[in-house]
Amino acid sequence: MSKKEALLKAAENKVRLGGYSNFSFRELASEVGIKSASVHYHFPTKADLGAELAHQYTNSFLAALGEPSELKASGKNPIDVYTQLFRSALVTDRKMCLCGLLGAESDSLPDKVRLEVKRFFNQNLTWLSAAHLANGELNPTKAAIQTVSLLEGAMMISKTLDDNSYFELATQ
């Protein structure tokens, strides 16, 4: 793993625990074994780092989901697959959704970061609409926003109350 990748990974961990202001160049640098001045070589500003982090997070997230039509074709319910991805973020990583946390802080983020967070949710809503359509939902747009709202909210509350059974109950 390159230093740049290591920096993004370290930043992701910090942000998913405490938001955009929960990481500093010095902390990241020390974690990957370089000096803070060198971080600016890979990311000119903190906003650049944040934006690239959210962009790659979105891409990985979408890639992990696959295509709703293909999931359906192989006998899986795409909404269950989507729910499972959130569950593993909460249960395995024990962290918030990166864009869930950044979305809540949206108003105080640098423009280029906020833009990437918007992209995450727009892409997610598109994916979920296709998934609900494939499931025969009458109003796939509405079902999509309800699904992602419920999951982000349940994740946040389970983290806050430090009890994953809230997530399980919410997704029953």
Place this chain on the structure above:
Amino acid sequence: MSKKEALLKAAENKVRLGGYSNFSFRELASEVGIKSASVHYHFPTKADLGAELAHQYTNSFLAALGEPSELKASGKNPIDVYTQLFRSALVTDRKMCLCGLLGAESDSLPDKVRLEVKRFFNQNLTWLSAAHLANGELNPTKAAIQTVSLLEGAMMISKTLDDNSYFELATQ
């Protein structure tokens, strides 16, 4: 309004836009017309201020709701009342729920602040369970966690995408 109340109000605005780290003693002080050192007279530490803020927010929120049984008795659906309180926070204040934002940051908060955020959600779940029970729900506990999850999530996404119609669609 006393200086102390003014400080809490200024802090609430900042936190609801960008989280716990989005306010400083210097900013608050300058907004209410005193010096930053004087803020420490009212709140010994930042954590004390954050905890009192979340505590009062919870109390005001619960007070604004009223009692589920009384709402029911006066012909109102308590879940609609609850939804309306979230809606006005989003549409009128144009800000996140204080504890929704702090909850997402939960892992990086000082203990006494996190404790108050937990109190907010525990009290909300109790209120919502009673409300759903009064509505004749078969599983009021489950309905309660689903209601608050959906509303917190929908609020966050509407803020992020800067479009309140997502909230309206999610709550249909």
Place this chain on the structure above:
DNA sequence: AAATAACTACCTACTGGTCGATAATTTTAC
């Protein structure tokens, strides 16, 4: 006299960011 509420001055620690320098590597030109 005591409590309240503010002040000035200061501290240490940390923030994102800039600068020029320095090796090591890779590409280009002859």
Place this chain on the structure above:
DNA sequence: GTAAAATTATCGACCAGTAGGTAGTTATTT
């Protein structure tokens, strides 16, 4: 094939600004 040039990735030193917090003082109110 090799010498020169450019690129990559790092460094130490430094900067101005801000963070939360403390000590001691002053004025006002009870």
